[in-house]
Amino acid sequence: MVRLVSIWVERSYFMIFQEEFEQMRSLEQDLTFLSAKTEFDESNIPFKEKNLGIQNQDGIYTNLGLLLSDQCKHTIKVAVFDGEKQSEFQDRNEFAGSLFKQMHEVYSYIDFRNQKHSNFSGLKRINKRDYPEVAIREALLNLIVHREYSYSASSFVRMYTDRIEFTSIGGLLKGITLEDIQLGISVCRNPKLANIFYRLELIEAYGTGIQKILDSYSGSEFKPQFVTTENAFKVILPNLNHPKKNSKIQEELVIYDYPENKILEFAKAHTQFNRKDVQDTFNLSQTTCGRILSRMKEEGQISQHGKGKNTFYVLK
Numbered sequence: 001m002v003r004l005v006s007i008w009v010e011r012s013y014f015m016i017f018q019e020e021f022e023q024m025r026s027l028e029q030d031l032t033f034l035s036a037k038t039e040f041d042e043s044n045i046p047f048k049e050k051n052l053g054i055q056n057q058d059g060i061y062t063n064l065g066l067l068l069s070d071q072c073k074h075t076i077k078v079a080v081f082d083g084e085k086q087s088e089f090q091d092r093n094e095f096a097g098s099l100f101k102q103m104h105e106v107y108s109y110i111d112f113r114n115q116k117h118s119n120f121s122g123l124k125r126i127n128k129r130d131y132p133e134v135a136i137r138e139a140l141l142n143l144i145v146h147r148e149y150s151y152s153a154s155s156f157v158r159m160y161t162d163r164i165e166f167t168s169i170g171g172l173l174k175g176i177t178l179e180d181i182q183l184g185i186s187v188c189r190n191p192k193l194a195n196i197f198y199r200l201e202l203i204e205a206y207g208t209g210i211q212k213i214l215d216s217y218s219g220s221e222f223k224p225q226f227v228t229t230e231n232a233f234k235v236i237l238p239n240l241n242h243p244k245k246n247s248k249i250q251e252e253l254v255i256y257d258y259p260e261n262k263i264l265e266f267a268k269a270h271t272q273f274n275r276k277d278v279q280d281t282f283n284l285s286q287t288t289c290g291r292i293l294s295r296m297k298e299e300g301q302i303s304q305h306g307k308g309k310n311t312f313y314v315l316k
Contacts, residue, residue: 021150022064022192023053031061031069035098043200053192064192067099067149074149076102078109078157086158094154099144099193103202106157110136113159117241130239131164132216135224138209139166139235145197146170146189146233162242166235171228178226179288181210213237218295263292267302267315274312 033047033054040047049055054065066072080090093109095102114136116129143155148170156167172178173187186207188194197203213224213235220240227234263278270277279289293313296302302313 022062022190023056024063025056026061026063026066028066028069028071028073029061031065031071033068033098034070035101036068039100039200045199052196063149064190067193068196070098070101072096072098072102073152074099074147075154076106076143076157077154078106078159080113080159082161084160084162103140103144107137107140110140110157110159110164115241128240130241131237132240135213135216135237136164138212138216139164139237141197141203142166142209142233142235143168145194145203148189148231162239164237164239166237168233169231171230171233178228179285181207181226182214183288184208184211263296264301264315267313272305272312272314 033049037047049065050057050059052064053062054068055061061069067074075094075096077092077094079086079092082088082090095105095109110131111133114129114131114133116127118125118127140157143157143166147155147168151169153169155169156165158165158167170189172181173189176185176187184207194203198205203209210226217223217238217240222238222240224238225236227236262282266278266281267273275286275289275293278284278293279286282289284292293302293304297304297313300316303316304311304313306312
């Protein structure tokens with residue numbers, strides 16, 4: 001209860017601060033909205049600048065207006081590397097303009113390079129792309145909607161042969177952990193921007209993006225990873241078709257490894273184990289531990305035996 005109250009206080013304080021930033025007067029006032037109006041027209045939603053917070057009541061354009069305008073100062077830089085390190089560029093590009101324009105162009109750029117591989121199960125051909133489209137979409141939207149726009153640095157998308165990395169400015173908000181995010185707790189960095197994307201049905205609900213990314217890799221030996229520092233947040237999507245099955249992504253930052261991987265290693269070293277064993281070993285809450293074990297059981301990674309206090313698990 002104390003933890004939830006603390007999160008609520010932090011959330012309330014930050015949303016007030018961010019709303020002030022979004023509603024501050026933009027230093028650039030000569031703005032146009034061709035891309036934004038097209039996006040609204042396609043969704044049959046009226047583009048009313050004052051109602052959306054793009055203009056204040058005095059008709060002055062706000063920082064939110066600048067982000068959605070064709071003159072947006074923030075960009076997304078995308079680089080494609082030949083290999084698993086940043087030693088050789090294949091291609092690079094910088095996408096500018098309205099956040100809507102950047103969103104569509106960056107997605108198309110990545111999607112074009114998201115190769116499809118085919119194999120056969122009997123007479124049936126099975127196609128599998130390198131990356132789940134849902135994961136790419138949610139990682140890109142997270143990068144756009146939740147980044148810290150008070151800094152002028154670009155966001156980055158880096159494509160390697162074995163992974164894609166989405167890096168945005170702005171770490172997790174104070175009081176929020178990666179475990180909180182996985183539980184669906186959401187503290188929106190840019191509430192008015194997120195509300196616009198929600199109205200346009202680009203995002204379904206706050207706090208669901210990370211879980212959708214995780215779900216898109218359900219049943220795969222590859223798992224997404226999330227990296228956080230004080231000033232940055234990174235989503236790493238592994239290539240499902242990469243032949244190097246046991247490759248490990250080396251990071252100088254602190255990596256939040258997908259907990260199932262650690263629990264599988266734990267299970268290999270123990271004939272059987274119970275929830276309390278996992279909970280104590282990895283310092284997980286009872287709720288989180290139970291949720292992870294249930295998911296692993298559903299995916300056929302472990303099996304459950306016994307009932308009540310005598311419940312235990314074994315590796316399949």
